[in-house]
């Protein structure tokens with residue numbers, strides 16, 4: 001159902017890879033709500049992913065860019081302003097990748113070159129995006145910038161690895177830049193801390209299915225899926241949230257405020273055997 005919440009607004013959506021991507025759902029909802037958008041992803045993702053399909057469906061031009069490259073980002077803002085016919089009202093940063101997770105390097109054996117890539121792609125790119133936009137004065141007053149985060153920024157979750165550090169930095173950038181951009185141009189910057197969601201990036205997280213089951217049992221409203229997340233993004237892009245900035249907003253069915261639920265307790269009580277690894281050794285933790 002459309003409420004026309006984004007009528008006349010122009011947006012840039014970074015990070016739609018395939019129809020499971022959270023960014024994909026956000027782009028669809030934004031257009032449904034009356035916005036015009038451009039889509040951006042890496043040249044490889046544009047070649048290998050399904051973004052062209054989304055582009056045709058939404059009549060949304062694709063502008064390839066590596067979000068760690070400032071010149072690429074400047075090109076995205078420049079082209080988007082030209083193609084959409086004016087300055088930008090909202091931006092979604094839906095980008096994350098950890099080479100350490102991909103290469104299965106555990107947190108106590110990180111490769112530091114890979115750690116810098118994790119931080120650059122998943123967090124510093126957010127700063128680069130905002131700084132580039134601000135220098136170009138590419139965003140309208142009361143524009144809204146949103147990035148997607150995860151509760152591992154605040155609490156340790158097994159297997160999330162160096163992405164936890166990247167998310168902590170991402171959320172900090174939203175606060176630090178939110179102050180400056182808000183003060184000078186009334187531009188809002190927030191992060192949404194989303195439930196575990198089965199996407200291409202999500203499926204890289206160790207034990208993802210069990211993590212999703214655990215989060216679901218712990219959350220009074222159950223896990224929020226990618227469509228739910230898109231709805232929440234739309235509210236933050238809309239004029240109904242003009243005084244919301246510098247926040248990390250939990251969109252997780254209540255998970256982040258829970259300690260233990262009946263459903264999780266019930267599952268937990270089914271076995272008190274210690275966890276054993278593939279060699280049969282007891283592993284604590």
Ligand SMILES: NC(=O)c1ccc[n+]([C@@H]2O[C@H](COP(=O)([O-])OP(=O)(O)OC[C@H]3O[C@@H](n4cnc5c(N)ncnc54)[C@H](O)[C@@H]3O)[C@@H](O)[C@H]2O)c1
Pocket residue numbers: 015016017018020021022023041042045065066067068093094095096097121148149150193194195196197198199200201202203
């Ligand atoms: N899936 C989850 O469980 C979950 C939960 C909370 C937050 N998030 C966050 O949501 C965001 C979107 O992830 P998703 O789950 O939709 O997965 P996804 O794999 O569909 O999206 C990740 C995107 O990042 C893009 N990307 C990687 N490197 C890039 C670069 N250098 N420049 C530009 N783009 C680059 C990928 O091409 C891809 O489109 C990420 O920030 C992720 O951490 C996901």
